[in-house]
Amino acid sequence: MPEGAPTEARPVQLRVVASAVSEVSKAVRKAHRTRGTLAGFSHRRRLLKRHAGVVVTALRRAEARLDTDPDQALTELGRLVMKIAERYVEGRLGQLLDDDEVTGLQPAPDREPLRLAVAAALFGAASYGVVLAPIPEAAQTYLVGSCGLLILTTVYGRGARKALEVITTLRGG
Known part of the structure; x- marks a missing residue:
């Protein structure tokens, strides 16, 4: 300081x-x-x-x-x-x-692969749940997207924006 x-x-x-x-x-x-x-x-x-x-x-x-x-x-x-x-x-x-x-230090664990796997599994489960839910098809797309945002925010916290940037890059946006 x-x-x-x-x-x-x-x-x-x-x-x-x-x-x-x-x-x-x-x-x-x-x-x-x-x-x-x-x-x-x-x-x-x-x-x-x-x-x-x-x-x-x-x-x-x-x-x-x-x-x-x-x-x-x-x-x-x-x-x-x-x-x-x-x-x-x-x-x-x-x-x-x-x-x-x-010397004598143990490597800090890298939890990024685990976070990505958890986010993907949760998103897949949420998407499947939305498809099975008795809601109009037009609303399903928006609900799946909302679930994805909620899951990324939950798993990545403040880093969710960066995770979204990665997804944008992957889809070519």
């Missing part, structure tokens, strides 16, 4: 930092896809995904210190993010952080 920042502003500033750490974590998880250094089914993918999970754990551990020592935690987070960015630019996806910074 900036020195002399009002105490009332700290919670808001900490939420901003937490949101930024979340965005960095997502980018780290996608780095093996976005950097363009791997073939589609490379044997190196699993190692890079594991390293990304460990890097996310290191970021989360530094973020957790915001509640006990915010100034030191911000310094540490800034250092980690700068190192990750530099290494990404250099193409060092398997060493976004040094070994001593990730």
